[in-house]
Amino acid sequence: MTKKDTLISFNKILTAPEDAKISIFDRGFLFGDSVYEVTLTVNKEIIFIKEHLDRLNKSANAIAMISQFSQEEIREEILKIQSILGFDRMYFRIILTRGEGEIGLDPDLATKQNLIIIGKSLSEYPTKWYDQGVEVIIADTLRNPRKAMDPNIKSGNYLNNVLAMIEAKKRNAFDAIMLNHEGNVAEGTTNNIWMVKDKIVSTPPLKAGLLEGITRAKILHFESLNYKVIEQDIAPSQILEADEAFFTSSTKEIVPIVKIDDKVIGNGKPGLITKEIHQKYKEIAYLK
Amino acid sequence: MTKKDTLISFNKILTAPEDAKISIFDRGFLFGDSVYEVTLTVNKEIIFIKEHLDRLNKSANAIAMISQFSQEEIREEILKIQSILGFDRMYFRIILTRGEGEIGLDPDLATKQNLIIIGKSLSEYPTKWYDQGVEVIIADTLRNPRKAMDPNIKSGNYLNNVLAMIEAKKRNAFDAIMLNHEGNVAEGTTNNIWMVKDKIVSTPPLKAGLLEGITRAKILHFESLNYKVIEQDIAPSQILEADEAFFTSSTKEIVPIVKIDDKVIGNGKPGLITKEIHQKYKEIAYLK
Numbered sequence: 259m260t261k262k263d264t265l266i267s268f269n270k271i272l273t274a275p276e277d278a279k280i281s282i283f284d285r286g287f288l289f290g291d292s293v294y295e296v297t298l299t300v301n302k303e304i305i306f307i308k309e310h311l312d313r314l315n316k317s318a319n320a321i322a323m324i325s326q327f328s329q330e331e332i333r334e335e336i337l338k339i340q341s342i343l344g345f346d347r348m349y350f351r352i353i354l355t356r357g358e359g360e361i362g363l364d365p366d367l368a369t370k371q372n373l374i375i376i377g378k379s380l381s382e383y384p385t386k387w388y389d390q391g392v393e394v395i396i397a398d399t400l401r402n403p404r405k406a407m408d409p410n411i412k413s414g415n416y417l418n419n420v421l422a423m424i425e426a427k428k429r430n431a432f433d434a435i436m437l438n439h440e441g442n443v444a445e446g447t448t449n450n451i452w453m454v455k456d457k458i459v460s461t462p463p464l465k466a467g468l469l470e471g472i473t474r475a476k477i478l479h480f481e482s483l484n485y486k487v488i489e490q491d492i493a494p495s496q497i498l499e500a501d502e503a504f505f506t507s508s509t510k511e512i513v514p515i516v517k518i519d520d521k522v523i524g525n526g527k528p529g530l531i532t533k534e535i536h537q538k539y540k541e542i543a544y545l546k
Numbered sequence: 547m548t549k550k551d552t553l554i555s556f557n558k559i560l561t562a563p564e565d566a567k568i569s570i571f572d573r574g575f576l577f578g579d580s581v582y583e584v585t586l587t588v589n590k591e592i593i594f595i596k597e598h599l600d601r602l603n604k605s606a607n608a609i610a611m612i613s614q615f616s617q618e619e620i621r622e623e624i625l626k627i628q629s630i631l632g633f634d635r636m637y638f639r640i641i642l643t644r645g646e647g648e649i650g651l652d653p654d655l656a657t658k659q660n661l662i663i664i665g666k667s668l669s670e671y672p673t674k675w676y677d678q679g680v681e682v683i684i685a686d687t688l689r690n691p692r693k694a695m696d697p698n699i700k701s702g703n704y705l706n707n708v709l710a711m712i713e714a715k716k717r718n719a720f721d722a723i724m725l726n727h728e729g730n731v732a733e734g735t736t737n738n739i740w741m742v743k744d745k746i747v748s749t750p751p752l753k754a755g756l757l758e759g760i761t762r763a764k765i766l767h768f769e770s771l772n773y774k775v776i777e778q779d780i781a782p783s784q785i786l787e788a789d790e791a792f793f794t795s796s797t798k799e800i801v802p803i804v805k806i807d808d809k810v811i812g813n814g815k816p817g818l819i820t821k822e823i824h825q826k827y828k829e830i831a832y833l834k
Contacts, residue, residue, distance in 0.1 A: 279567035289704035290578030322712050363711040406688045407706045414578035415703040418695045423651040424610050
């Protein structure tokens with residue numbers, strides 16, 4: 259969070275991180291009444307920007323917000339920050355709030371949205387995660403159900419996930435797998451979850467209550483593989499018996515999971531299919 | 547939100563509302579990782595302050611936060627604002643966030659909490675609400691379940707309730723009743739819900755998934771009434787057939803409900819027991 263590696267676009271005005279402050283009457287602060295996206299640039303190119311901006315609008319519309327900023331405006335702000343800071347590899351968080359107003363749940367109390375884009379340099383993640391895999395837990399905290407607060411809305415309401423992350427930290431785990439109210443696997447705290455069993459690669463369907471991940475969608479559409487990729491309900495007992503397991507996220511890409519609770523997955527090392535999928539993902543994302 | 551009728555205590559520094567701004571790296575803004583309380587002063591006395599400050603700590607503890615501000619400090623800030631602004635009747639919102647830090651779900655990324663207290667003059671609510679009662683709907687959006695995001699944690703995650711309020715507004719209703727995943731009545735968007743049938747006054751139990759309201763608790767402990775007050779599961783069909791129904795909240799006190807969806811409750815006028823409860827509540831709260 260220093261001046262040198264971070265820059266903010268606040269309603270299209272470039273601002274140093276220490277000066278980037280929002281009114282306490284902003285509904286994003288009061289109620290989490292905001293939506294957001296995270297993407298990165300690799301070799302100075304924004305990864306799947308169209309998909310992220312489409313999803314930002316989709317999240318907004320799901321809470322009855324029509325973005326007051328065009329995709330082109332947002333894209334330009336990202337490129338502006340990218341060009342000023344100049345790092346090859348950068349993290350971008352785009353936050354769109356319903357704006358400021360008198361305090362009350364009624365969304366019409368605010369009329370002018372706030373757009374905040376945080377850009378900062380992003381180091382490579384520890385190679386250990388990818389070479390050795392990570393250990394995770396299954397959280398007791400369930401994921402919010404679709405009929406209450408749909409996990410497919412990427413909003414400012416992330417305390418549910420923070421609670422699962424607190425459980426993970428207590429048990430020295432990298433992250434937590436969250437279950438839905440039917441007892442099936444939903445997603446990680448900020449990622450989608452996958453398993454491989456008998457050369458079938460699977461991930462829970464949207465109806466399990468999860469964010470429709472962009473990396474997830476790319477993998478579901480991989481072609482000419484020597485394994486099947488499908489969506490299916492996954493019980494905890496199934497993933498514990500998987501040959502391989504992994505997380506996917508836009509920032510961390512594909513992270514192999516080698517232990518869940520106290521159960522070693524496969525041979526306790528990142529799986530071959532997991533590695534193959536990661537390589538293939540990199541190729542479509544930025545190794546062009 | 548003008549200077550004259552609103553004043554903010556920002557980490558114990560008095561600030562004009564237009565200058566009260568928080569870092570966009572505050573977890574309250576990023577994730578709704580904060581807890582809050584709302585109370586009022588009537589005749590310059592803070593209503594049930596001890597109960598509100600106890601509940602603030604209870605909410606904080608439920609998300610693994612230990613308040614870095616004492617109850618006495620918070621109380622003093624409220625009294626300071628009260629004394630400067632000098633209105634007989636004031637609204638106070640106390641917000642405690644986990645603080646600022648690098649972006650990530652891990653709560654240990656922030657170490658210094660932010661305390662924001664908003665104080666402002668509060669006009670009397672429209673007498674119409676109390677004399678004629680209000681019309682509400684039963685929302686399609688369900689309340690977050692306890693095992694995911696417990697409604698008894700009064701946190702910065704209120705988008706679930708905003709969604710129900712959006713439904714209410716669309717249908718020209720005052721507010722929405724939210725159901726739990728068992729299909730029973732849970733609570734309103736910012737209030738508890740009650741019904742009266744055959745002189746039995748009832749409200750859903752905590753296990754239905756709701757905030758343990760302070761007004762609710764006071765009514766449950768009323769003595770020497772000529773009607774019973776109990777906690778019980780309430781099905782939508784039951785409340786639709788009630789003799790009387792009402793909301794309770796710390797700010798709005800007791801609001802009679804005269805219509806739910808298209809069903810008139812009782813004779814379509816505020817019920818006698820509802821009025822009696824409101825009068826009794828005022829007596830213990832501030833008509834001493």
